[in-house]
Amino acid sequence: MSLIEMRNVRKQYRVGDDTVEALRGVDITIEAGEFITIMGQSGSGKSTLLSVLGGMNHPTSGEVEMAGIKLYQLPGEKLADFRAGNLGFVFQSFHLIAYLTALENVMLPLAIVSMPSAAKRQLALQALERVGLGSKPERLPNQLSGGEQERVAIARAIVNNPHILLADEPTGNLDSKTSDDVMALFRELNDGGQTVVMVTHNPENGVYADRTITLKDGMVLQ
Numbered sequence: 001m002s003l004i005e006m007r008n009v010r011k012q013y014r015v016g017d018d019t020v021e022a023l024r025g026v027d028i029t030i031e032a033g034e035f036i037t038i039m040g041q042s043g044s045g046k047s048t049l050l051s052v053l054g055g056m057n058h059p060t061s062g063e064v065e066m067a068g069i070k071l072y073q074l075p076g077e078k079l080a081d082f083r084a085g086n087l088g089f090v091f092q093s094f095h096l097i098a099y100l101t102a103l104e105n106v107m108l109p110l111a112i113v114s115m116p117s118a119a120k121r122q123l124a125l126q127a128l129e130r131v132g133l134g135s136k137p138e139r140l141p142n143q144l145s146g147g148e149q150e151r152v153a154i155a156r157a158i159v160n161n162p163h164i165l166l167a168d169e170p171t172g173n174l175d176s177k178t179s180d181d182v183m184a185l186f187r188e189l190n191d192g193g194q195t196v197v198m199v200t201h202n203p204e205n206g207v208y209a210d211r212t213i214t215l216k217d218g219m220v221l222q
Helices: 046-053 076-086 102-112 117-130 146-158 176-191 203-208
Strands: 004-015 018-030 035-039 061-066 087-091 164-168 195-199 211-216
Touching (some): 004 046, 035 203, 076 087
Parallel strands (some): 035 211, 087 164
């Protein structure tokens, strides 16, 4: 069975008196261990698709199934638990907390996990090590470069060792050299067993992936 299945997923928004169809009957199947990039022009529905896939945006109709579980049939609290235990999220704008160190930012997802503080700290240090920042755990975000801040965001996303890593334009604010470094890191994480689904506007990022899904006007181009 596939790890992720989206079946006839539609998402509509009301904008004033108008109805906007962000997704129009999307069918996607993703196998465990795949690295997928989702591409398309601005407004094609890429970020909406990722938010629906990540259990953060209830579709208007259709089904999202992950590891055999129908996400949107879970009650709110159980859906939140499923997200916390199985999904890691990386965003373009990093979403780091300015007054927390790199280590403290990475530890945030562990706040709801029942384990000793020392064990949480160790997991966070290991995650920073994996992204090449093991020597900078006490730096604040403003003491790190853009690429390093993105790596902290990735470390935070993988600290729980999620099965699936979802990334929305993670290289959008980075120069080309730093972007290549970050993409190589995602490839490395994927080679280590994590399924990666990434929204990107950059066709060059597609070379790191196993395959690319292209959206246009809320539909998958075949």
